[in-house]
Amino acid sequence: MKEASGRRRTVRISDVAAAAGVSKTLVSYALNNRPGVREETRERIVEKARELGWTPSLPARALSVSRAYAIGLVFEKSPEALASDQYYTSLMAGLQSVLANERYSLVTEVVESTEAEREAYLRLAQDGRVDGMVIVDLRQDDPRFALVREAGLAFVSLGWPPERTTMPVLVYDESEAITDVVRHLVDLGHRRVAQVVGPQTNAPARLRRELYQKRFREHGIDASRWIESDYTAAGGRAATAALLDGDRRPTAIVYSNDLMAVAGMSAAFSRGLRVPTDISIVGWDDITISQYLHPALSTVTQHPFDDGKVAATLLLEAIGGREFVEPVWMPNPRFVPRESSGPASA
């Protein structure tokens, strides 16, 4: 097929103006629902525009109003880690679900170092490619807040930012789910438990670990056994191996994501241990396959799609000028006991 191009003739605002017999100013007013256009004229213009199939050129509009009509999402993550974590994809889908209706687009980037992340932020901002950023996976002393501040970009933060801000912030309380997990394990008789946690430079990962420890202590359980890992399957397997091969093997292990938990189960199996008879496993995330595993994984469900929806809505409002004083609380994650956790072995 010969690409039937030959200069795609796009219809401009001046074409609509000519067709309707008015100035292009009036067309602009009419189609942006500005006051000061006679109703009859407005209708005629709208009709003509529809007839000609006119849609405004985004670059042109972007240039004149200094808005990109797009928001950015930068993942600082290995492609592998990104691909195997459903949270982000669902979050994206949630963002899209509201952006599409507002004629906004989502510009994504995947970078593999904080240096590249910095460049990506600067580039998106300086190029005028986006009007705001979605900030996820908050880290200790997160540099991204300074970047958006300097760039004058709006943002929405999924998690507590380091300073007060007038931008929207989404938070939720993990302590309830954690309390449930710990009680569940204690009720099943577990006394020797260990944690496999995410990178401790990552603020939520740290908080989650601390909340678990707090609850463990409240039940008189030694909370000192935790291993820092990296949310990958390989990392989870290695951490689990260390726990299982050490002395005083735990009777239960809680993981900070499902992927590590699955890998942990695999490590247990390869040592001839049975789950949950010999060791109980609890994950975090509730990825799709968790319920299809054998045994099905006890875990904590989150709501990334809804997070995305709310984040996008608020970010658009922030871009529109709204100021936020209070963080928005999202529904809490919820513990879902399944087959991988059972009575403690003797």
Added chain:
Amino acid sequence: MKEASGRRRTVRISDVAAAAGVSKTLVSYALNNRPGVREETRERIVEKARELGWTPSLPARALSVSRAYAIGLVFEKSPEALASDQYYTSLMAGLQSVLANERYSLVTEVVESTEAEREAYLRLAQDGRVDGMVIVDLRQDDPRFALVREAGLAFVSLGWPPERTTMPVLVYDESEAITDVVRHLVDLGHRRVAQVVGPQTNAPARLRRELYQKRFREHGIDASRWIESDYTAAGGRAATAALLDGDRRPTAIVYSNDLMAVAGMSAAFSRGLRVPTDISIVGWDDITISQYLHPALSTVTQHPFDDGKVAATLLLEAIGGREFVEPVWMPNPRFVPRESSGPASA
């Protein structure tokens, strides 16, 4: 923190021109490496530009050269299906890995119907938001090719397009891996095998099913047992249930993706069957957790990240005007036998 805005004063090309004591035309020439600028002058301009931290405004450039400096990727998929399939995320990462260096961005959309998909395509094209599209998951009589043709957009197709085109096409040969899987199963003594396949409106899904059937027949195996499913875990589980609960239970099932295979294993387990002792399972994709399952899943590995890299490279060349006559062959998928396939039960 008070957002330190107060109108972010961006540096324009005219500022650079003033600083270097030349016209803005010359600045433009100098920074775009055009001929007709004295070397000494060019250096002075570049120096000043760097000093002032100038980067071109994307909307402005986009407006004047009619290029968006972005490419689009539209997924017509439920968020759930998208999130649980690593292929797409890895593909995105692969695309990004080359786009970032070229100052191109990736604009993604997630839509849930072919109608919404159509709108997304039209919108991206008419708005002048992208210069080209990445077309994945080819369907029967795929409408997207007509859309990009009408819109005059460049594209790269991952799979055979319905008509000849001068745009880049990426293909690979699955028959080799399929031959290996079938020989593997035959060598293990399997004679009753079934397939759980993807939506047959999806061209590659159909082809994969046919290739499997062809090989089965070559070994004198009844190839008529296949169930169409939807690539989701729930679908895979239901299809597997139908196969296991029918008469003449197969001794092996091959799935068109890992997610369905995992769900299939789960269905087998819940009926008290052992894998692979009672039934062998083979997937397709090699998602991260496949090797961490118990038993580890025999499957076929692909290279979505590399696909993305190559696709982006070729698409950029196509946008630059290059015409393609031959499709580009990617490395073939490869069968990876693991623990979920073993000798046929009696």
Added chain:
DNA sequence: GTGGCTCCTTGAACCGGTTCACGGCAAGCT
């Protein structure tokens, strides 16, 4: 009849780049 007011409409500037056509100047040629 004139001033003032409201309502609708328009010309022109502007957003920040790219690019075309042209001009000045020095060197090279006859």
Added chain:
DNA sequence: AGCTTGCCGTGAACCGGTTCAAGGAGCCAC
């Protein structure tokens, strides 16, 4: 000396929208 040629540089138009300030028409009141 006069003409061509090439190099380097510039003014102005253009991309396709938005928006400001101003203008014309119609109406009312004094």
